[in-house]
Amino acid sequence: MRKVPRKPIDVEKIRKDFPIFNQKIKGMPYIYLDNAATSQRPNQVIKAMNDYYQMYNATIHRALYELGEKATDAYEESREKVAKFINASPEEVIFVRNTTEAINLVAYSWGRSNIKEGDKILLTVMEHHSNIIPWQLLAKEKKAHLEFIDIYDNGLLKMDEFEKFIGEGIRFMSLVHVSNVLGTVNPVKKMVDYAHKNGVLVLIDAAQSAPHMPVDVHDIGCDFLAFSGHKMLGPTGIGVLYGKRELLENMGPFLGGGDMIKEVHLREASWNEIPWKFEAGTPNIAGAIGLGAAVDYLNNIGMENVKEHEKELTKYALDKMMRIKGINIYGTKNVELRGGVISFNLGDMHPHDLASILDNEGISIRAGHHCAQPLMDRLGVVGTARASFYIYNTEWEIDYLVNSLEKVREVFKV
Amino acid sequence: MGNRLSSKLLGEGKGGIQGMSEIYTRMIIDLYRNPLNYGEIEKPDIKAKDTNPICGDIIEIQIKLNKDIIKDVKFNGKGCAISMASASLLTEMIKGKSIDESLKMDKNDILDALGIKMSLVRLKCALLPLRTLKMGIYSYLGKSDKV
Known part of the structure; x- marks a missing residue:
């Protein structure tokens, strides 16, 4: 990870790089607060992909x-950028479609040959469906069991439960770094350390952390880590799985096909070296190149500065939003323990009605279960409204959100 | 930004919060708070439940028949203002009708009753009760060999 001096980020300058903010939506400037779902993309990323298609389009x-060599260089150079971004080696970085595919890869390839009948896999109640379903499928196939760490009402994990589960014998743990609903930043380093002392391997779902804060796989110590390009200024359809070399070397392939092989005979084949063993078929070349450009963009700002900016915004938003009568904000109010995601409900309003009204105000927020239905059940709600921030968001956007929420409250007589 | 906000608050905006009253009419908000025919029926002849997977909204419709006529109908569940208002209005409309007549109801009957226009996404909310009703009636007809 490149060291960049700590300084407040220049939002005015950043916004100029994002063509989507140069247009009006319903005649109004666009307020985009659904960054936990997907981020917007700067010109630099769009141009990097255009350049590939226009000037050196070829398979790798x-x-x-x-041109083929040029494309190969650009694709592999992106892998090196991503590796540096998370402090890994390039051969430990596998390009996939998204976080979901990365987790499925581990559940399929590592899980199928290592999980046995009666084994326990540990998850948490705050997982996204993408970190539940692959393990449900695996558990069903292998007759293994899933265990779930509960949360306190303030949205923090019950660490005593975590230690109890680990003590009772767990084969594998998969947990989210930053919750896409509560914003909770889980103490992954401490948890990985404790898990390892008990012989438990750990996958970290970094979909909501890698775009927003420095993520160092050696510091965390995790065995696998997964994230998506499109939540960190990159294009859709490209994501990353990091795996420790010694684990990847011993894992069988995920998808079979071209590029992942060394030698193919009619009835048998041998596999390519890592990471290509896991990249069957023509990959998303433009996507990888775009992700490389996104990493460059974030490095220029500095991930510490990104984190600080979002912390400031979150603090500002929490302060203002907590004053709205009838609002219920989920998760801890301590900005040291949470990321830039604020889930809330307003009185007895359904979150969809809330989002519809804000949409008419030119504000995009998310409403619903956020692909975390078990967590909604745990919170005892049908869904929540959610505002989530990124580098281009400003305090005046939050003021506008808060003022609109006040107005919504009046219309709905909350 | 300040101008945009103040003009909206003063009601000069075209869409925005002022425009919201076009969708969130007093009737819809009232029906959300005080739904009609909300509850359960003892030993219903028709019972159907459905969800909107996008938002997790859930609705159950219960019907008591007198031959082919809907003698009583109730609904319960959780949903947004649009789906709750739609369920209230739908249950009002079908009370006293035959199940054949009820099956002939379509999207336009619901939208006319709600009196609003809406986006495709919200249309799913508005039509959830009707879809649930039809599912229940067809399932009843199938079981009683009437089709």
Whole structure:
């Protein structure tokens, strides 16, 4: 990870890089507060992908001509950028479609050959469906069991439960770094350390952390880590799985096909080296190149500065939003323990009605279960409204949100 | 930004909060707070439950028949103002009708009753009760060999 001096980020300058903010939606400036779902993309990322398609479009690794080599270099250079971004080696970085595919890869490839009947897999109640379903499928197939760490009402994990589960014998743990609903930042380093002392491997779902704060796989110590490009200024359809080399070397392939092989005979084959063993077929070349450009963009700002900016915004928003009569904000109010995601409900209003009204105000927020239905059940709600921030969001946008919420409250007589 | 907000608060905006009253009419908000025919029926002849997977909204419709006529109807569940208002109005409309007549109801009957226009996403909310009703009636007809 590159060291950049700590300084407040220049939002005015940043916003100019994002063409989507140069247009009006319903005649109004666009207020985008659904960054936990997907971020917007700067010109630099769009241009990097355009350049590939317009100037050196070719398949990688096999094309024996100049443009093919150029495309291969750009694709592998992106892998190196991503590796540096999370402090990993390039061979430990596998390009996939998204976080979901990364977790499925581990559940399928590592899980199928290592999880046995009666084994226990530990998750938490705050997981996204993408970190539940792959393990449900695996558990069903292997007759294994799933255990779940509960949360306190303030949205923090019950650490005594975590230690109890680990003590009772767990084979594998998969947990989210930052909750996409509560914003809770889980103490992953401490948890990985404790799990390892008890021989438990750990996957970290970094979909909501890698875009927003420094993430260092060696510091965390995790065995696997997954995240998506499109939540961190990159394009859709490209994501990353990090895996420790010694684990990846011993894992069987995920998808079979071209590029992932060394030698193919009619009835048997041998596999390519890592990471290509896990990248079957023509990959998302433009996507990888775009993600490389997104990493460059974030590095120029500095991830510490990104984190600080969002912390300031979250603190500002919590302060203002807590004053709205009838509002219920979920998760801890301590900004040291949470990321820039604020889930809330307003009186007896359904979150969908809330989001519809704000949409008419030119404000995009998310409403619903956020692909975390078990967590909604745990919170005892049908859904929540959710505002989530990124580098281009400002305090005046939050003021506008708060003022609109006040007005909504009046219309609905909350 | 300040101008945009103040003009809205003064009611000069075209869409926005002022425009919201076009969708969130007094009737819809009232029906959300005080739904009609909300509850359960003892030993219903028709019972159907459905959800909107996008938002997790859930609705159950229960019907008591007198031959083919809907003698009583109730609904329960959780949902947004649009789906709750739609369920209230739908249950009012079908009370006393035959199940055949009820099956002929469509999207336009619901939208006319609600008196609003809406986006495709919200249309799913508005039509959830009707879809649930039809599912229940068809399932009843199937079981009683009437089709």
